[in-house]
Amino acid sequence: MQIRPLRIVSYVGFLLLLSGLVATGLHGRFTSITAGVSALGLATSLLFFAPRATRNIKLYAAFFVYSSLVIGTLVLLFLILERHGWQYDATRNKRYSLTPITRNFLKRLPQPVHITAFVTETERDQARLLLEQYATASPKVSYTIANPFREVGLARRYSLQVMPGDIFIETVTTSTESRARLARVNRLREEDITNGIVQALRDQDIVLYFLVGHDELPLERSTALATLAGQRVSVRDLSWVKDQLERMGIRVVPLSLAQRGKVPGDASAVLWVGPRADLSGLEAQTLRQYLENGGRALFLLTPDIPQATGEIASVFRNTADLLARFGILLPNEIVARVGASQPGADHFSIPVGLLSHPITQISVEDPLFFVYARPVQPATVLPSDARVDVIAQSSPDCVRLSSGEIATALVRKQDLSKVFSPQEVGAIPLGVASLRLDPNQSEEKATRIVVFGNADFVSSERINQKAWLLFNNSINWLVRAGELLPIPSTDIENTPVVLTDGEKQFLFLVMVILVPTIVGLLGLGYSLARREQQ
Amino acid sequence: MRLHFYPIFRREIKSYLTSPTVYIAAGLFLFMSGLLFYGILENFSLLSGDAQYRREMGFDKLNFTRHVVSNLYWVINFLLLFVVPAFTMRLLAEEKKTGTFELLVSLPFRDWDIVLGKFFAAYAVLAAILGICSYYVLVMARFGTPELPVVGIAYLGSFIVAAAYVAIGLLASSLTENQIVAAILAFVILLGLYLIGDLSTPASAGVAGVLQALSLRYHSEQFTHGLLRVQDAGYFLLVVAIALFLTCRVLELRRLRA
Numbered sequence: 049m050q051i052r053p054l055r056i057v058s059y060v061g062f063l064l065l066l067s068g069l070v071a072t073g074l075h076g077r078f079t080s081i082t083a084g085v086s087a088l089g090l091a092t093s094l095l096f097f098a099p100r101a102t103r104n105i106k107l108y109a110a111f112f113v114y115s116s117l118v119i120g121t122l123v124l125l126f127l128i129l130e131r132h133g134w135q136y137d138a139t140r141n142k143r144y145s146l147t148p149i150t151r152n153f154l155k156r157l158p159q160p161v162h163i164t165a166f167v168t169e170t171e172r173d174q175a176r177l178l179l180e181q182y183a184t185a186s187p188k189v190s191y192t193i194a195n196p197f198r199e200v201g202l203a204r205r206y207s208l209q210v211m212p213g214d215i216f217i218e219t220v221t222t223s224t225e226s227r228a229r230l231a232r233v234n235r236l237r238e239e240d241i242t243n244g245i246v247q248a249l250r251d252q253d254i255v256l257y258f259l260v261g262h263d264e265l266p267l268e269r270s271t272a273l274a275t276l277a278g279q280r281v282s283v284r285d286l287s288w289v290k291d292q293l294e295r296m297g298i299r300v301v302p303l304s305l306a307q308r309g310k311v312p313g314d315a316s317a318v319l320w321v322g323p324r325a326d327l328s329g330l331e332a333q334t335l336r337q338y339l340e341n342g343g344r345a346l347f348l349l350t351p352d353i354p355q356a357t358g359e360i361a362s363v364f365r366n367t368a369d370l371l372a373r374f375g376i377l378l379p380n381e382i383v384a385r386v387g388a389s390q391p392g393a394d395h396f397s398i399p400v401g402l403l404s405h406p407i408t409q410i411s412v413e414d415p416l417f418f419v420y421a422r423p424v425q426p427a428t429v430l431p432s433d434a435r436v437d438v439i440a441q442s443s444p445d446c447v448r449l450s451s452g453e454i455a456t457a458l459v460r461k462q463d464l465s466k467v468f469s470p471q472e473v474g475a476i477p478l479g480v481a482s483l484r485l486d487p488n489q490s491e492e493k494a495t496r497i498v499v500f501g502n503a504d505f506v507s508s509e510r511i512n513q514k515a516w517l518l519f520n521n522s523i524n525w526l527v528r529a530g531e532l533l534p535i536p537s538t539d540i541e542n543t544p545v546v547l548t549d550g551e552k553q554f555l556f557l558v559m560v561i562l563v564p565t566i567v568g569l570l571g572l573g574y575s576l577a578r579r580e581q582q
Numbered sequence: 583m584r585l586h587f588y589p590i591f592r593r594e595i596k597s598y599l600t601s602p603t604v605y606i607a608a609g610l611f612l613f614m615s616g617l618l619f620y621g622i623l624e625n626f627s628l629l630s631g632d633a634q635y636r637r638e639m640g641f642d643k644l645n646f647t648r649h650v651v652s653n654l655y656w657v658i659n660f661l662l663l664f665v666v667p668a669f670t671m672r673l674l675a676e677e678k679k680t681g682t683f684e685l686l687v688s689l690p691f692r693d694w695d696i697v698l699g700k701f702f703a704a705y706a707v708l709a710a711i712l713g714i715c716s717y718y719v720l721v722m723a724r725f726g727t728p729e730l731p732v733v734g735i736a737y738l739g740s741f742i743v744a745a746a747y748v749a750i751g752l753l754a755s756s757l758t759e760n761q762i763v764a765a766i767l768a769f770v771i772l773l774g775l776y777l778i779g780d781l782s783t784p785a786s787a788g789v790a791g792v793l794q795a796l797s798l799r800y801h802s803e804q805f806t807h808g809l810l811r812v813q814d815a816g817y818f819l820l821v822v823a824i825a826l827f828l829t830c831r832v833l834e835l836r837r838l839r840a
Contacts, residue, residue: 078781083792107838115831119824129816130795138731138808139647169780173800180813193791542643543727544630551725552624559616559721567714568609571602578600 054095054105061092133184140541146181150242154186160220161189161245165236166196166203168212175236182241189245190220206230217244231297240295247297254316254527256293257303258286262323265507267302286321288508289519298523305331310338316527317344317496322503323364332366336373342493344526347371348503351382351422374482374497375430381448383421383476383501386464395464396420399443400478400505407481407498407521408439414514418478418502423448425477433484440479440500440518447472478502481525498522590691590699591706594673598707607668608711611661618657619718623725626650646726647733647808654718655736655806659743662708663772666744669708670751671765673700674829678759687837693830697752701826705748712740732808739805739814746798746818747772749825756832772798775821 068086072078078086137145146154163182167175172193179191196203196210203210217231231247233240247253258267269287290300303311303318306328311318318338327335339345349364368378384395400416402408426436447468478501485494505515547555585591598604626649629636636644677683686696719737722728754768755761779797794800798821801814 107835111831111835115828118827122820122823122827126816126820130813133811133813135809135811135813136735138729138735138810140729144807144809172794173779173803176794176800177804177809541645543646544644545627545646545726546631547623547627547725552620552627555623555721555725556620559620559718560613563714563717564609564613564616567612568605571605571608575600575602575605582600 054108058093058096061089061095063089065089065093131184133180135181144177146185146238150182150238151185153242153246154182154189157186157188157245158249159188161248162218162220163189163191163241163245164202164206164216164218165191165193166199166210166212166214166216167193167236169195171212171236178236178238178241206232215241215244217241217248219248233297243296253299253314254297254523255299255301255312255314256523257301257311257315257318259305259318259320259323260302261304261306262320262325262327264320264324265322265503267300269508284322284504284507284509286506286508288511289506289516292516292520293523305334310334311343315343317346317523319346319348321346321348321506322350326364327366327370329366332370336370339370339374339495339497342489342495344496345498346522346526347497347499348506349378349422349424349499349501350420350503351501371497371499372427373431374484374495375427375434375436376480376482376497376499377425377427378499379423379425379448379450381423381450383418383423383442383446383478384449384464385443386445386447386468386473398446398478398502400440401443401475402440402518403438405437405439405481407518407525409521410514410517414512416505416512416514416518418442418500419504419510420502421478422501423476423478424480424499424501426480426482431484433486434482435484436480436482438477438479439481439498441475441477444475445473446476448476481522492528496526496528498526586691587695587699587702590686590696591703594700594703595706598669598703601672604669604707607665608714611665611711612714614661615654615658615715615718618661619654619721622650622653622657623721626726646722647729650722650726651728651733651736652806652808654722655740656803658712658715658740659802659806662740662744662747663769663776665711666708666747666751666772667754667765667768670704670748670755670768671761672755673704673752674755674833675758675761675764679761687833693833693837696833697826697829701748701752704752705745708744708748709741712737712744715740729808735808735810736806738810739802742805742815742818743798743802746821746825749822749829750775753825753829753832756829 064085066089068082068084068089072082072086075082135145137143163179165175165179172195175193179193182189183191192202194202196212196214206214206216213234213236215233215236217233219229229248229250231244233244258264266285267287267290269285293300303315305311311334315338318335335343335345347367349367363380364378368380371378382396383398385398386395396419398418398421400418400421402410402416421442426438430436447464480499482497482499483494484497504510506519511519626644626646629639629641629649630644674683677686691699716737719728719733722733723730750771751764751768754771755764757767758764775796775798777797777799779794779800781793795817801817804811804814
């Protein structure tokens with residue numbers, strides 16, 4: 049009996065294929081081993097169809113080796129090409145590309161990061177498209193895409209309740225002793241993933257405490273409450289800012305100093321946004337203790353003028369005393385524009401200019417206005433260990449109005465240019481940043497305070513990109529815990545099209561009937577004519 | 583520089599132009615793509631005009647480029663899966679069946695010349711049919727607000743995808759003497775490569791990555807979004823190169839065996 053080696057190899061191949069598939073069936077899914085065995089089995093079983101003549105075995109072997117070498121080289125070239133991926137995104141708002149902010153950040157990654165995205169099968173391509181860009185932008189980023197219902201073991205590594213849409217970002221450490229930090233986000237979007245990486249790389253979590261109990265701008269959406277109360281719907285709240293902060297992995301917590309009696313130890317900073325009542329003496333003392341021990345705080349203090357009296361209603365005596373200790377003055381005045389063409393409310397819409405400081409490094413050209421602003425300025429005599437910088441000021445056509453006659457006159461719509469002399473008109477400081485550092489202590493223990501004479505610029509109603517970046521940079525400067533990256537959302541444009549019945553009929557006629565018929569019939573006629581000629 | 587494959591290319595083109603099958607296939611392709619394009623437009627118009635339907639379908643915003651342009655070119659790439667085997671099935675299988683293959687290899691052409699001549703001829707015919715589809719761009723520009731760079735990339739992508747399909751069709755045609763078998767084989771290979779990414783569902787993460795990297799669908803879909811990526815263009819060029827190389831080797835093997 050003649051032995052035919054190719055046949056024997058092909059039988060072995062069939063067996064390998066069969067065992068690979070059986071193992072896959074028992075395991076419930078393909079693994080690297082079962083897929084490899086199945087593929088090898090399939091390849092070798094194809095030898096069954098090789099011609100019988102064994103004299104050609106050398107020929108086939110040469111064919112196989114040569115082809116494998118050439119194909120292997122081509123695949124290798126492709127893999128090299130793929131690692132240095134380049135792409136051109138033709139969409140108008142570059143919705144399939146990472147923003148320059150993320151790309152710059154990824155270039156500077158201090159340590160490797162691994163992203164594990166749990167997605168449904170329908171989201172797998174979308175996840176891959178996005179995460180591939182991260183991996184291409186930085187060799188320090190790797191990723192795994194998994195189905196939480198199939199990759200149960202992997203899912204359990206992260207949490208007992210992993211659902212599709214959960215994305216875990218962890219730092220990869222070489223030392224087995226150090227525990228990797230883990231961040232969890234639940235949206236497959238660039239801003240979430242980038243800030244998830246920032247969060248994972250941070251030494252500690254950022255917790256911002258928002259003071260409450262003084263009629264501040266609410267953290268939650270106020271429209272529903274206003275509607276229920278029968279009031280005109282407004283969005284004077286901080287819901288947008290809160291959403292953005294939480295998206296960046298920052299915890300936002302309301303804090304009542306009157307009830308709690310102290311600032312919690314995990315506070316990265318305390319924020320007081322748009323209060324209408326002053327701090328009580330006890331609250332001011334608690335806050336002072338916190339700040340003197342290296343605390344950080346952001347004060348956004350809007351003055352408000354009741355139209356009837358013209359008096360400045362909110363008098364922040366305790367707050368002014370507190371800030372004075374850190375070299376910041378809060379005069380009980382408001383800022384008005386002399387040059388405003390219309391008398392009345394336009395006098396209080398103050399264009400804001402930013403002065404050089406880490407907080408004001410903003411490249412966006414949006415206009416920034418404070419509607420009702422109070423002056424905030426450095427004290428003439430500063431504490432020896434304090435430094436206060438003006439970071440924002442009004443346009444140069446502004447004056448200070450104190451409570452009383454002038455404010456009343458303004459409300460009565462008098463022309464301010466006739467009331468003030470030119471010497472009283474000028475740029476007025478509207479925001480300061482204070483840094484107080486005991487020379488014997490490290491910079492981490494420094495007290496940092498930022499004060500702006502307006503709060504409405506961060507309300508959901510008024511906030512624009514420049515205002516958000518100013519707020520974001522202020523937080524960044526205060527907490528000094530790595531970066532917070534404000535990634536703009538790449539929302540799609542709404543471009544609906546409604547076709548009339550006539551247009552629909554025309555399109556159907558042209559695209560479905562005319563063009564295919566003309567191409568088919570003309571072509572058939574031509575081919576038959578040519579055949580007859582031949 | 584002289585193109586050695588040009589005589590074969592010219593002969594194949596002539597053969598295509600006198601073949602009624604080509605015109606029937608082209609007419610069917612234009613009919614199907616036109617019908618589906620009309621359906622996409624009508625559905626978009628319906629969504630645009632009916633806020634409740636839009637909410638039910640889960641769309642906050644309707645973007646013409648995303649809904650119409652991307653879907654149209656996805657449909658075209660998908661239809662090519664069915665059309666290309668009909669164009670390529672006869673390329674080498676018919677030569678072998680009728681015995682003209684032996685005559686062809688006895689002429690002073692290298693295997694590469696034969697393969698390239700046939701490949702470019704089939705591709706040129708297919709490109710001409712895709713060229714007829716250019717009036718879809720005019721329709722979109724007249725009735726909608728497409729982002730023209732996206733349309734350009736998506737359209738270019740269809741030409742790139744078609745090249746890979748033709749190369750696979752040619753390889754299938756070289757493996758058999760029967761045209762029907764060649765068409766079925768080409769369709770099975772194309773469909774297999776198209777759907778291989780979906781096998782990642784029962785696969786572990788590592789295998790899933792490899793399966794997705796092999797997926798025709800994943801790579802072709804990026805063009806339809808308006809993304810021109812080195813990975814995707816490289817993938818289709820790789821498929822073309824490997825398929826043409828293997829076709830050459832099959833011809834060489836046949837010659838050596840004889």
